[in-house]
Amino acid sequence: MNPLEQIDRYQLTENLKDLEEGIAGLRRLVARRPSPQLFSSLGNALSMRHDAFARPDDLQEAVHWHRQAVAALDGQPGLAEAQAQLAPILWHLHHREEAQALFEAALRGTLEDRSLVLTNYGWALHMTFMETSDRADLLRGLEVLKEAVEATDRATDRYTWRLARYASALFAEVADPARRAELNTVLETIRQRYPAASEPVKRQVQVLVGFMLAMGEVPEIPQEAFDHMANMPEDLTEVFGTGREAQARLLAMNSSVLIEDVRLAGEVQRANDAVEMFRQALSALPDDSPSLPEILGGLGAVLGLRMEMAGTTDDLDEMVDALRRACALARPGSGIYGMVYSDFGNSLALKFRLGGGLKALDEAIAAYRQAIALVPEHPELAMAMTGLGAALTYRYEVTGRLAELDEAIVHHQAAVDRTAPDHGHLALYLVNLGSALQERYEATRRTEDTEAAVAALRAAVAATPVGSPSRPSHLASLGEVLATRYQVTGQSGAMAEAVRYHREAAETVDEGNLQRLQVLNSLGRTLELSGADPAEAIAVFRTVRAGARPGSSFHRNATVNLAGALLDRAMTGRAPVRAMAELIADLFDDRPRRRRFLGLLSARQAPSGGTPELDEAIELLSEAAKEGLPGTSDVYSRLGLAMRLRYQLTGEPRALTRALRTMRAAVSESGTDGASRSVALFYLAETLRDQWQLAGDERVREESLLRYRQAAEEESASASWRATVGQKWGEFAMEEDAPADAAAGFGAAVAALDEAAWRGLGRADQERILQEYEGLGRDAAAAALQAGDARAALELLEQGRGVLLGQAMDGHTSLDLLRSVAPELADRLAEIHHSQEAAERLDLTEGPDAPHRLDERPVLARRRREALAEIRELPGFEDFLRTPSSRSLLTAAEDGPIAVLNVSRYRCDALLVTADGVRVLPLALTAEQAQAQADAFVAALQAQDLTGIQDCLNWLWSVVTGPVLDALGPTHRIWWCPTGPLTLLPLHAAGEALDRAISSYTPTLRALISARDRARGPRAARRMTLVGLTETPGAPRLEGVSREIQAVTEHFPDVVELRDGDATHDKVIAALTQNTWAHLACHAVQEISEPAQARLLLHDRPLLVRELAAQRLDQAELAFLSGCETSRGGTVLSDEAINIAASLQLAGFPHVIGTLWPINDTHAPAVAAEFYTVLTAGGTSPPDPAAAATALHLA
Incomplete structure (x- = not known):
């Protein structure tokens, strides 16, 4: 038989006898009549025998005969075919440069089946990329494989299997949106052609794209690839070989597809199937198989995913062992090298988090560094970078070394920067970046870090689809940062968001997901910070602690958090009311909890003694303290707090002694963490205060004052915390008759107020925070007066009152001088x-x-x-927009004296401010008396009790207004600056005040200075906004409005008149911004218990006091408010001047006329007419706003 026919028959029957006889016959033919065609045929036959028996000599001899064919055909027809047959064998033997040159030369020549050569060449390039990760090979391979597909007849099966090869190679570029779209198109074509394909082609499709089937990219087809390896077509066996090694190489080649499928599916059963597949492949391989790294790496990766999905740690040791072996076997520079080291780092980091100790963490960091350093362009580089960032963050949490956190952020940012916007891992990288940035913010208080953290985490949530198993943990991470924002800044909207995100996360996280414990722990912390009932937080923390492995970070955090929630519960309703009142207002920095606890003042006193919650909290905190891990300072602080509460409940000196010892340990353990140190120092000061009251040791008293000072001076603590600490320091010092210390303590608190109610908050949040420090500025001034420093008292009073007013005035400050310099x-x-x-x-x-x-x-x-x-670094601008000094404040008195009336629980005084200085006039009243008179006056007004009103005015004259005017002597003008409850009383109307001086009011001295400065500026042509509502929906009719409007227009003809239906909200706002004067004759409402709700009643909807204050009226001159109570403040935030008149002044009117009580519609037109008559000298001169007080006095 002809040897060539025998070789053809072998290819059909796989009868090795035919192959051996064919090779022998070809040798004889070559010896008798050598030719290039016979050389090539013999080379091909020897290659087939190598595939069957794996004898290296056969492959070397095959190369010899193919080289002979190439040499014999040099410059002749058929050369390209000979080059195309030699090239794949040389590539297989790693002579890749020569092989590539032969492929390129063959493709330039004439070929019988050009598409087959293109396919072999493209696949060889792709397989080289799989080993080296050289992207140039991948891109060239894709280019060649695509050309092969386009050159293949679509009517043949060859088109289908070449499409499958192209799809398999395209998967390496799946992160590229364009490539991924092309892959989906190719897979759809395969789906359509598959049913009609032959069985051999179907098997090739299964081999090449079978692992994509689970992701739904191609039709579900039974995966029979491993059962047909012996019958694989020749071109595949050249690459893979046959038998068990071929099976493993096929699985190894597609392991990344299988891993990604498991990750995307998020299903335990899918992970189980993948684990079993990798285990079977591993058991079938010899110890020296080059495919072991891929199989071990794939097994480790899917074991980790299964643990995450199932919520168990049973696979931990097997995962770590598999990945350790994969790293040991992986060849440096191979495509698998970086991936297995990255996954190995992940496994060790997880082991550390589950209680594996610092050795595991250090080994994880080393593995990540190896993955990054030796394979700089590996596809898993971004994953390795973010893994290293996470591990460095864990180590920072152990060591406190900020440099490690800085490096972690660099790696997280690098992972984000190198990842496409629609890449599936981008959300993970963003979460890790945001969490690390927030860690650094909590260490340094650099606000740009927390801003960037929130932005990254919002982007991560947006990039994570609903239903993704990762979404709950991403929501929880965002919620944690927002909860911290609330804790530090008081932004209530942030807490509302945090609670909402945490509840969504807890409701959607799978029961078995390993992240569930972290999600629930975050929910519990947020509930605790929000001031909610501790019962839900306690239940959540118990669930976390029960599900966490003892010794793990989850278990320890749950233990500490559970103890904190139990401590909250112990402090709610079971301690004696007096002890609770002293303890609660100052021991927690989150304000809602303090407010809730202060409500206990009205509760009935409970029997003293311990509580089950307190006992359990002490037991849990003692357990956590013994571990000596990071965060021990906070644990000691909580434990000391619990022991102090036990002392408060039982009176046992031993409990106080242990509390004191524990608090000292908290200070010692706080290290460089300024915020924790401030908390520990404050708790120590409080406990020393108890010890002083118990034993009377003067040294204890002095140390307590020192510890308060140290706690208040810790700048990294939040402003609201520093304000609270300073306030407590001042109160203790005043109790101990140490006014200089008290002034320092209250001064520290006052200095923190502007930051506590900072401009980053909405107005409602600012008002809520300032309400918690009501009277702080007045107490600070009283302490300074007690210490004999009147000027310091004036500065403290100015700084501690009108905080929002001052912030708004800063925004209206002229920048002309600054603009001339910078x-x-x-x-x-x-x-x-x-x-x-x-x-x-x-x-x-x-x-x-x-x-x-x-x-x-x-x-x-x-x-x-x-x-x-x-x-402030510019020469001459060092004090730009700082709180004015007393010297600057004295300029407020350039047109007449100012009586600043300070009402404090410690003393009450009038600070008589003149251009020459400050004189102190003690007033014969107490804060309680002032409040009682204010309450009585408000009640008398509401009841129209003229006798009651007169009684209040008589008291006011005898105790306040009369003594002040007597002390000042004859004066034509006086400005009153009342504080506290005196802001509700008509100082100017008491006794002989109307006869002895023309009175005006100012909320602060700075406001008076600012108004005068604005009044001196250039003004546009005078034009008045005239608003009048006879009929107001839902309010009584005002009969006198028409007469009032007529009286105004007689003296001020240039007006924009808005009457009744035209007096709408938006029209009034627009007119105020365009005109310089305003006269508003309408109903006004002042909510005395909620002054921020003060409003003008217009035709369509009210104009709120906050809306007025938010305007910027640079050309405004004078506003006349002919409505009820437009100048009266409230019983809360009395020092913030929240009323309609003050809001108009804040918006830009230097002169505002308002009312302190309800006015009669009958008299209002007459007062307005007389006022404008005097102001214009009977219509003979233009109105002078500077004469407004005189005109009103005479009217």
Whole structure:
């Protein structure tokens, strides 16, 4: 038989006898009549025998005969065919440069089946990429394989299997959106052609793209590839070989597809199937198989995914062992090398988190560094980078070394930067980046870090589809950062968001997901911070602790958090009321919890003694303290707090002794963490205070004052915490008759107020926070007066009152001088102020962009701080927008004396401010008496009790107004600056005050200075906004409005008149911004218990006091408010001047006329007519706003 026919028959029957006889016959033919065609045929036959028996000599001899064919055909027809047959064998033997040159030369020549050569060449390039990760090979391979597909007849089966090869290679570029779209198109074509394909082609499709079937990219087809390896077509056996090694190589080649399928599916059963597949492949391989790294790496990866999905740690040791072996076997520079080291790092990091100790963490960091350093362009590089970042963050949490956290953020950012926007792992990288940035913020209080953290985490949540198994943990991470924002800044919207995200996360996380414990722990912390009932937080923490492995970070955190929630419960309703009142107001920095606890003052006293919650909290905290892990300072602080509460409940000195010892340990363990140190020092000061009261040791008293000071001076603690600490320090010092210490303590608290109610908050949050420190400025001034420093008292009073007013005035400050020196800085600050005012106006409206608003205000506040820091470095601008000194404040008295009436629980005084200085006049009243008279006056007004009103006025004259005017002597003008309850009383109307001086009011001295400065500026042509509502929907008719409007227009003809139906909200706002004067004759409402709800009643809807304050009326001159109680403040936030008149002054009117009580519609027109008559000298001269007080006095 002809040897060539025997070889053909072998290919059909796989009868090895035919192959052996064919090779022998070809040798004889070559010896008798050598030719290039016979050389090639003999080479091909020897290659077939190598595939059957794996004898290296056969392959070397095959190369010899193919080389002979190439040499014989040099320059002749048939050369390209000979080159194409030699090239794959040389590639298999790793002579890749020569093989590539032969492929390229063959493709330039004439070929019988060009598409087959293109397919072999493209696949060889792709397989080289799989080993080396050289992307140039991948891109060239894709180019060649695509050309092969396009050159193949679509009517043949060859088109289908070449498409499958192209799809398999395309998967390496799946992160590229364009490539992924092309892959989906190719797979759809395969899906359509598959049913009609022959069985051999179907088997090739299964081999090449079978692992994509589970992801639904191609039809579900029984995976029979491994059963047909012996019958694989020749071109595949050249690459893979046959038998068990071929099976393993096929699985290894597609392991990344299988792993990604498991990750995307998020199903335990899918993970189980993948684990079993890898285990079977592993058991079938010899110890020296080159495919072991891929199989071991795949097994480790899917074991890790299965643990995450199932919520168990049973596979931990097998996972770590598999990946350790994979790393040991992987060849440096191979495609698998970086991936297995990255996964090995992941497994060790998980082992550390589950209680594996620092050795596991250090080994994880080393593995990540290996993955990054030796394979810089590996496809898993971003995953290795973020893994290293996470591990460095864990180590920072252990060591406290900030450099490690800085490096972690660099790696997380690098992972994000190198990842496409629609890549499936981007959300994970963003979460890791955001979490690390927040860690650094909590260490350094650099607000740009928390801003970036929120932005990254919002982007991560947006990139994670609903239903993804990762979404709950991403939501929890965002919720944690927002909860911290609330804790530090008081932004209530952030807490509302945090609770919402945490509840969604807890409701959607799978029961068996390993992340469930972390999600629930975050939910419990947020509930605790929100001031909710501790019962739900206790239940959540118990669930976490029961499900966490003892010794793991989850278990320890749950233990500490559970103890904290139990301590909350122990402090709620079971301790004696007096002890609770002393303890609760100052021991927690989150304000809602303090407010809830202060409500216990009205509760009935409970029997003393321990509580089950307190006993369990002490037991749990003692257990956590013994571990000596990071965060021990906070554990000791809580334990000391619990022991102090036990002392409060039982009176046992031993409990106090242990509390004191534990508090000292908390200070010692706090290290460089300033915020934790401040907490520990404060708790120590409080406990020393108890010890002083118990034993009377003077040294204990002195140390207590020292510890308060140290706690208040810790700048990294939140502003609200420092304000609370300073206030407690001042109170203790006043109790101990140490006014200098008290002034320092209260002064520290006052200095923190502006930051506590910072510009990054909405107005409602600012008002809520300031309400918690009601009277702080007055107490600070009283302490300074007690210490004999009147000027310091004036400064403290000015700084501690009118905080919101001062912030708004900063935004209205003229920047002309700054612009002449540094125009860029002036423009930047002006832009920031305008943006802050716009944000304030937006806060008054509802909309879908609430998260954006929450994030924008802190950014603006930070930018303002940065701009001010630059401005204050300029010569002559060192005090730019700082709190004025007493010397500057004295300029407020240039037109007449100012009586600043300070009402404090410690003493009451009038600070008589003149251009020459400050004189102190002690007043014969107490804060309680002042409050009682204010309450009586308000009640008398409401009841129209003229006798009661007169009684209050008589008292006011005898105790306040009379003594002040007597002390000042004859004076034509006086400005009253009342504080506290005196803001509700008509000082100017008491006794002989109307006869002895023309009175005006100012909320602060700075407000008076600012109003005068604005009044001196250039003004537009005088034009009045005249608003009058005879009929107001839902309110009584005002008969006198028409007469009042007529009286005004007689003396002020240039008006924009808005009457009744035209007096709408938007029209009035627009007119106020365009005109310089305003007269408003309408109903006004002042909610005395909620002054922020003060409003003018217009035709369509009310105009709120906050809306007025948010305007910027640069050309305004004078506003006349002919409505009820437009100048009266409230019983809360009395020192913030929250009323309609003050809001108009804040908006820009230097002169505002208002009322302190309800006015009679009958008299209002007459007063207005007389006022404008006097102001214009009977219509003979233009109105002079500076004469407004005189005109009103005479009217």
